[in-house]
Amino acid sequence: LDLLGKRGSRLGGFSGQYLLRFLGWDAFVLSGDVLLCLRDAGVPIGSGTSRKDLKLAQAQLNAWAKESGLPITHISRTCALSI
Numbered sequence: 001l002d003l004l005g006k007r008g009s010r011l012g013g014f015s016g017q018y019l020l021r022f023l024g025w026d027a028f029v030l031s032g033d034v035l036l037c038l039r040d041a042g043v044p045i046g047s048g049t050s051r052k053d054l055k056l057a058q059a060q061l062n063a064w065a066k067e068s069g070l071p072i073t074h075i076s077r078t079c080a081l082s083i
Contacts, residue, residue: 021073028061028076030054037079
């Protein structure tokens with residue numbers, strides 16, 4: 001991940017999130033649909049860019065992963081497709 005920090009300056013927005021998911025990292029993507037899904041579930045999340053928002057999203061996705069037994073990647077995609 002240090003290489004991404006040094007040479008990944010062009011991986012802004014969703015590029016880094018999609019790259020990690022493509023490489024097999026169990027990661028979520030905070031797209032607009034995922035944000036709407038989280039808000040619909042009662043998570044008091046803003047634009048999804050602040051550290052507080054990321055912690056709230058991570059906590060909710062972790063809770064759903066624990067409850068369902070599914071990877072966070074699957075939950076994130078299901079959440080996005082359900083809106």
